[in-house]
Amino acid sequence: MPLRVAMVSLHTSPGADPGAGDVGGMNVVIRHLAGELAALGCEIDILTRRTDPAAPTVVELAAGVRLRHLDAGPAQVRPKSEHEAYIHEFGDAMSTCGGYDLIHAHHWFSGLAALDVARAWGTGMVQSFHSIAAAPESALAEGERPESPGRMVGEARLAREANALLAVSSAERRTIVDRLGAAPDRVTVVRPGVDVTQFHPAGERESGAGYLLAAARLEPLKGIDLAIEAVAGLDPQVAPELVICGGATSGFEDYPDQLHQLVAARGLSGRVRFLGPCSRDELAALMRGARIFLNPSHSETYGLTALEAAASGVPVVAAESGGLVEAVRHGETGLLLHTRDPDAWTGALQALLTDPARVARLARGGRAHAEQHTWAQMAQRTLAVYQQLIGA
Incomplete structure (x- = not known):
């Protein structure tokens, strides 16, 4: 039987192109990771909040990868900072899905929505933060928004209660352990990859061009x-x-x-x-x-x-x-x-x-x-964490 994984991305859809709204590197990571995990034999459903009333409930993104739109809050694009208010409603919508062997939550909104659902299902939960609240003493850059009210408490709870945590860098791992209080043996560094076929050097060009x-x-x-x-x-x-x-x-x-x-x-x-x-x-x-x-x-x-x-x-x-x-x-x-x-x-x-x-x-x-960083490598290391968690 293939491993069935629910990847949770509450506030932003990995089906959208990055570069605007709240669509950025996290979306790219989820999309590539899901595709490579499917190539390894997993079945991946990406659960995200519906932002368009006309969007189909289920969209097949690739073989073995489906995008599922769940109703939570208004069916429209809203600022990232508002999504704390949709956590419980999104969790309720998640609870009606079921049938998964594991939940992998991306960002703290997703993690808090998924935590109680994972317990109710009796499944393990993996948490990826992708970004972590700045230290309380950090000054905001000019014009930068303050953190959502529950973020620091929520991230600390996830660091304590998620079954496993994935960090995309050693720097992030240090923050998860030192600031959020996670047990070091539950935090694994799994760095992102890059598609070296899509992103490749240009041919010879005139000196000074570009x-x-x-x-x-x-x-x-x-x-x-x-x-x-x-x-x-x-x-x-x-x-x-x-x-x-x-x-x-x-x-x-x-x-x-x-x-x-x-x-x-x-x-x-x-x-x-x-x-x-x-x-x-x-x-x-x-x-x-x-x-x-x-x-x-x-x-x-x-x-x-x-x-x-x-x-x-x-x-x-x-x-x-x-x-x-x-x-x-x-x-x-x-x-x-x-x-x-x-x-x-x-x-x-x-x-x-x-x-x-x-x-x-x-x-x-x-x-x-x-060339030393591929999406396939990221998927293999992620799957190893999944398998260890399920085996435990």
Whole structure:
């Protein structure tokens, strides 16, 4: 009998393209992980909240992978911060599904909805956080939303009560153990992969061709303003165009306007291009055409786009935060900066733009690094955790 797994993604659908609303790296991970687990013989149902009254109840995403829309809250897209109010209703909807050998919850909303359901079914529950609330003493970035009221308590409860916890980086594992209080032997690091066929280097191109690229949902946490400030300081003789791929996060619909105003204030009109949300194929094509990829995020649990850039043979300049120190190997696949001083970022970019030999070395190192991280490997390690839990 195949292993039947309910993957829970309450607040965002893995059937949607990343880059806008609350659709980001977590969605990419769930979609690829589910597909690879199905290839290993599992049957995967992804349970998500209905946001469109016309959406079918069940959608087959791939062989062995189904997306199930559950009714909880209004059937419309709502800001992520509102989803705490839908946890109990979503759990009630989950309880009518049944027939699963295991639940794998993604994000704390999903975990709290699934915890009592797993107990009622007598099944084990695996928790992946994907992001964890900032420490209480951390200052919010300008314009950043405060945490949902129950998040810190909820994450600590999941760390104590979930049967197993998966972390996407050693940095996240430390947070789960040290801050949330999980027993170390219940936390396993399983890093994300990258599709090295979809994300691959471009062929030979003219020296100096290409642009700087940033790809993220547009919200203060992602730090795109720092990318703009860094480009503003570049020597116009060597400064390429900055291309920004991504749309506004739910609840931050006015943030793109703030970025446009910053571009105008820095005299960069015509040198910065906003593309809006991009499909996975469009992002892969953009990566291939870039000279340098920028990830100035204030916090990343891992930094999937940095790995995708590496697979594309594009050096990464990233903030030294969270899991980015594992997604990017400083001096081998890109540069990690421990400061948010725009002048330091400008200097790092200027140094790379004027040193094509170094860029080529970083590009080769990035591709080699990415080839060691596949989605199949992630699925195999995840399945090993499932099997150990069921066996116990």
